[in-house]
Amino acid sequence: xxxxxxxxxxxxxxxxxxxxxxxxxxxxxxxxxxxxxxxxxxxxxxxxxxxxxxxxxxxxxxxxxxxxxxxxxxxxxxxxxxxxxxxxxxxxxxxxxxxxxxxxxxxxxxxxxxxxxxxxxxxxxxxxxxxxxxxxxxxxxxxxxxxxxxxxxxxxxxxxxxxxxxxxxxxxxxxxxxxxxxxxxxxxxxxxxxxxxxxxxxxxxxxxxxxxxxxxxxxxxxxxxxxxxxxxxxxxxxxxxxxxxxxxxxxxxxxxxxxxxxxxxxxxxxxxxxxxxxxxxxxxxxxxxxxxxxxxxxxxxxxxxxxxxxxxxxxxxxxxxxxxxxxxxxxxxxxxxxxxxxxxxxxxxxxxxxxxxxxxxxxxxxxxxxxxxxxxxxxxxxxxxxxxxx
Amino acid sequence: xxxxxxxxxxxxxxxxxxxxxxxxxxxxxxxxxxxxxxxxxxxxxxxxxxxxxxxxxxxxxxxxxxxxxxxxxxxxxxxxxxxxxxxxxxxxxxxxxxxxxxxxxxxxxxxxxxxxxxxxxxxxxxxxxxxxxxxxxxxxxxxxxxxxxxxxxxxxxxxxxxxxxxxxxxxxxxxxxxxxxxxxxxxxxxxxxxxxxxxxxxxxxxxxxxxxxxxxxxxxxxxxxxxxxxxxxxxxxxxx
Numbered sequence: 352x353x354x355x356x357x358x359x360x361x362x363x364x365x366x367x368x369x370x371x372x373x374x375x376x377x378x379x380x381x382x383x384x385x386x387x388x389x390x391x392x393x394x395x396x397x398x399x400x401x402x403x404x405x406x407x408x409x410x411x412x413x414x415x416x417x418x419x420x421x422x423x424x425x426x427x428x429x430x431x432x433x434x435x436x437x438x439x440x441x442x443x444x445x446x447x448x449x450x451x452x453x454x455x456x457x458x459x460x461x462x463x464x465x466x467x468x469x470x471x472x473x474x475x476x477x478x479x480x481x482x483x484x485x486x487x488x489x490x491x492x493x494x495x496x497x498x499x500x501x502x503x504x505x506x507x508x509x510x511x512x513x514x515x516x517x518x519x520x521x522x523x524x525x526x527x528x529x530x531x532x533x534x535x536x537x538x539x540x541x542x543x544x545x546x547x548x549x550x551x552x553x554x555x556x557x558x559x560x561x562x563x564x565x566x567x568x569x570x571x572x573x574x575x576x577x578x579x580x581x582x583x584x585x586x587x588x589x590x591x592x593x594x595x596x597x598x599x600x601x602x603x604x605x606x607x608x609x610x611x612x613x614x615x616x617x618x619x620x621x622x623x624x625x626x627x628x629x630x631x632x633x634x635x636x637x638x639x640x641x642x643x644x645x646x647x648x649x650x651x652x653x654x655x656x657x658x659x660x661x662x663x664x665x666x667x668x669x670x671x672x673x674x675x676x677x678x679x680x681x682x683x684x685x686x687x688x689x690x691x692x693x694x695x696x697x698x699x700x701x702x703x704x705x706x707x708x709x710x711x712x713x714x715x716x717x718x719x720x721x722x723x724x725x726x727x728x729x730x731x732x733x734x735x736x737x738x739x740x741x
Numbered sequence: 742x743x744x745x746x747x748x749x750x751x752x753x754x755x756x757x758x759x760x761x762x763x764x765x766x767x768x769x770x771x772x773x774x775x776x777x778x779x780x781x782x783x784x785x786x787x788x789x790x791x792x793x794x795x796x797x798x799x800x801x802x803x804x805x806x807x808x809x810x811x812x813x814x815x816x817x818x819x820x821x822x823x824x825x826x827x828x829x830x831x832x833x834x835x836x837x838x839x840x841x842x843x844x845x846x847x848x849x850x851x852x853x854x855x856x857x858x859x860x861x862x863x864x865x866x867x868x869x870x871x872x873x874x875x876x877x878x879x880x881x882x883x884x885x886x887x888x889x890x891x892x893x894x895x896x897x898x899x900x901x902x903x904x905x906x907x908x909x910x911x912x913x914x915x916x917x918x919x920x921x922x923x924x925x926x927x928x929x930x931x932x933x934x935x936x937x938x939x940x941x942x943x944x945x946x947x948x949x950x951x952x953x954x955x956x957x958x959x960x961x962x963x964x965x966x967x968x969x970x971x972x973x974x975x976x977x978x979x980x981x
Contacts, residue, residue, distance in 0.1 A: 354854070361842035643838035646799060647852045647899070648827020650820065734799050735790075738834060738911075 353653055354644070359661040362633065369629040374669045376625040377717060380618045381673025381710045386680050387611040388706040390698075393685065397698035398601045401539030402594035403482035404571040405437075409564040409581055412589045416600060417451040417562045422588070429586045430564050435573035439479050445567035447480040449473050450549050452556050454520050457510040466686070468505060469544040470520060472552030480567045481541065489514045489532030494548045500532035502542035504697035508686065512545075520547070521555035540597065543697045565593070619717050626662050626721025634658065634729040641729050642737035651730035658729050662722030663715065670714035677702055677710075745808075746775035746907060746939040747796055752805035754791055754962075765791045767962040769805070773955075775906070778933040778940045780953035787959040789943045790911060796941060797830050797909045798822040810906055827855045831900030831938075833910040837892040839884040839899075845871065846880040849898045856903070870898035873936075874928060890921035897928060901938070908932060910942040914949050926952040 363370045409430050414420035422430075427448055437445045450472035455465045471477075475494065478484055492498035499518070506512040516530045528547060536542045553559060568574050574592050581590035591599070634641070641654055681702040754766040765788045773779050781789040794800040795807050798814050799822075807814040812825055826832075839848045846867050853863045871877050874894035884892055893913060900908055910929065914922035930952055932938045942953065950956050951970075958966035 354851075355847070357847070358840065358843060365842055639836070639838055640840055643832075643834070643840075644851070645823070646797075646826065646832050648823055648855045649851075650823050735794055738838070 353660065354649070354657045356660070356664075359657060359664055362637075362661060363664060366629070366633060366636075369632060370665060373622075373625050373629045373665050374672070376622050377666050377669030377714055378672040378676070380615065380622045380717070381670045381714055382676045383618065384611065384615050384713055385674055385677030385702055385706060385710050386700075387607060387614070388709060389677065389681060389700045389702045390685060391605075391607040391611065392703045392706055393698040393701040394607070395601050395605075396701055396703075397538060398540050398597040399594070400483075400537045401541055401597040402592070403567075404592065404594060405568050405574065406480065406482065406593035407433075407566045407568060407574055407577045407581070407590050408593050408596045409566065409586075410562075410589045410591075412587070414589060417449070418453065420562045420589075421560045422448075422562070422564060423560055426586070426588055427561065427564055430566070430581060430588065433566060433577050433580055433586070435569045435577065437567045437569045439476075443476065445476065445480050447473060447477040447565040448549065448561040449477065449563050449565060450552050450556075450558055450560075451562045452552065452558065454524075454545075456518060456545075459508060459510050462510075466509070468509065470499075470552060471541075471544050471546050472549035473546055474549050477546070477565075480565050481536070483535075483537040483539070484541065485535050486532050487535050489530075492531055492546070492548055495550065496548065497526060497528045497551060498531045499528045499545050499547040500534050501530055501545050503533060503535045504542040504684070505545055506533055507684065508543075508697060518545075520545075520552070522557055526551075526555045538699065540600070615713060619713060622717045623721040626666065626717060627725060629665070630658055630662055630722045630725035631728070633661065634725045634732075637729075638732050638737045641732045642734045645732065645734055646738065654730040654732075655723075655726040658726035659719060659722045662726075663718040666714040666718030666721075667711070670711050673714075674702070674707060674710055745772045746777075746810060747771070747773040747941070748806075748808045749792075749795070750806040750808075752795065752802045752807060754788070754795065754800070755803045765962050766795075766802070769962070769964060771957070771964065773939065773941065775939055776933070776937045777955055778930065778953045779942070780950040780956045781941060781943045781959065782945065782947075782950055782956055783959035783965075786961075788962040789959050792959065793909050793911055793941060793943050796907070797832060798826050827852060828903065829905050829907060831903065831905040831908040833893070833896055833900050833908065833913045835912040835915040837884070837889075837896040837916075839892055839895055841884050844881050844883055845876060845887065845895045845898075848884070848895055849902050852899060852903045866902055867898075870902040871895070873901065873931075874898045888921070889917050890924060893917065893921075893925050894928065897925070897932075901932060901936070906939060908938050908940045910940065912943055912945070914944065914946065919948075922946070922949065 410420035411422060431444060431446060439445055452470050453467045454470045456468045458464045458466055492500055501512045511518060512530055514530055517527050520526055520528050566577065568577055578590040580586060581588050644654060680700050683700045684697060685700055686697055749769055749771040752766055752769040756763045756765055781792060783789045795802055796809060802815055810829060814822065817825060849867045849870050850863055853866060868877060871880055874897050876891060876894050879887060879891060914925050917925060926949055929940055933940050944950055954970065956968045957964060
């Protein structure tokens with residue numbers, strides 16, 4: 352039988368200072384954990400939303416991203432032979448040759464600052480091959496015209512990207528493009544990009560080759576064979592499923608998760624000591640009370656449970672406070688510079704249920720780890736000695 | 742002679758400290774009939790508290806047998822003793838040992854949490870126990886809102902709320918003034934006479950000892966004197 356919760360709760364109120372200090376330490380731990388994991392989850396979610404299981408991306412062997420890949424027309428000619436590539440309604444193979452470049456564009460805020468934005472030169476086929484691209488304002492660009500469409504996230508971040516606005520692109524930023532449309536891409540990385548006609552981008556950046564080719568397969572089941580074919584001796588290029596490609600790009604989010612883990616472990620150790628310190632002082636201050644409880648029939652297990660519950664009350668409350676504070680950044684739009692594409696990608700911080708469960712788990716582990724030793728000490732109080740008047 | 746509630750046979754208790762053996766009880770034989778109020782007296786270190794702890798299942802004899810009711814305590818494990826204590830013995834301590842963060846009613850309710858019992862039944866039992874000790878109107882008071890005598894009454898209510906056969910009181914009036922002590926002792930008499938409880942009380946105070954029916958004098962771990970006397974007349978007339 353466990354002691355009533357009111358016993359634990361009131362005992363915490365009696366030790367206000369140490370309770371508040373422990374509450375603060377664990378709250379900060381949960382806050383840091385929630386914020387960092389929300390960033391990582393948003394970042395990873397943005398990249399994970401970018402790929403289609405039916406698409407295969409083709410790059411130069413050894414390239415880790417489109418920014419470091421170049422495909423010659425001969426290589427593209429070999430890619431076209433890949434079996435089971437889907438066809439459009441008018442019988443065209445669904446392959447999109449794309450040229451990705453970076454361009455420095457002024458930010459909306461702070462004024463006067465620029466950021467590297469991905470500019471993707473595409474043909475009309477791109478709209479059939481990329482999944483989830485939806486024009487939400489304006490119209491598509493016209494092939495051969497200096498026009499662009501911009502991703503929603505890019506429009507929110509960079510200056511002058513409203514419909515009718517203009518921006519200078521090109522190797523010497525010497526060509527003005529007009530914004531004619533805004534698109535979304537299910538919140539994925541493509542929404543941070545600017546798309547323009549490939550031929551014009553090739554011209555203004557003096558880049559005659561494409562950086563990648565994207566194939567839309569007949570079905571997801573056709574993807575492994577296509578990858579094997581392209582990686583094989585016939586084509587001798589590098590192919591990945593599109594989700595795998597974006598997952599590989601998510602190194603930054605993985606680094607954040609790793610650093611968060613290291614940071615949280617260090618902070619959690621500190622929090623465990625804070626909880627242990629509080630609980631040891633609680634045990635020492637209540638030795639006679641514990642002895643009385645044991646004398647009237649409460650088992651050692653009941654005493655251990657009482658002290659663990661007391662610590663958990665603090666830690667779970669602190670977890671609630673930390674998660675609440677973490678809501679201040681939940682849903683906030685963030686940027687990060689991908690070390691793979693060298694462009695700024697936008698993402699939305701997401702306190703996913705998994706993040707919350709992780710935070711709660713950490714708080715519970717801290718509570719149990721911090722209270723177990725003091726609770727065991729409490730259960731081993733020598734009854735007769737403790738009951739005697741001091 | 743009634744049925745023996747408590748029986749000790751050749752009980753020996755030795756404590757070891759720094760490899761030195763300190764004998765506290767030396768071959769004690771004792772029989773206490775059910776429903777008697779027994780007082781344990783003796784100088785400090787005579788072994789009276791140790792005897793109380795052995796009968797209460799808080800400690801085990803080095804040798805010998807301790808029977809309380811149908812239970813041979815020397816044969817029981819620590820876990821069995823813990824459960825046994827909750828069902829068969831009520832403890833009253835000199836320093837009351839109430840939980841300061843709980844109300845009088847919650848303190849009295851504590852032993853009942855170890856029983857399968859509805860909240861309503863627990864409340865009813867708590868109310869009854871507190872009314873026996875005359876503190877029904879102090880149910881929601883915390884220990885720091887009560888006088889020393891009232892705290893001890895709450896502790897007595899806690900000791901009787903499970904309706905145990907035996908009540909063990911270790912200097913229950915040691916921290917109280919004479920008038921308050923008298924009230925507490927009268928209350929113990931009431932529990933003995935009206936409720937038939939077997940009471941074993943340790944005290945240094947001869948006036949307190951006069952409330953019992955039998956006084957055991959211990960010295961150096963040996964039962965020196967065993968005196969029977971009439972219970973105080975009308976002891977239970979007033980418990981206030």
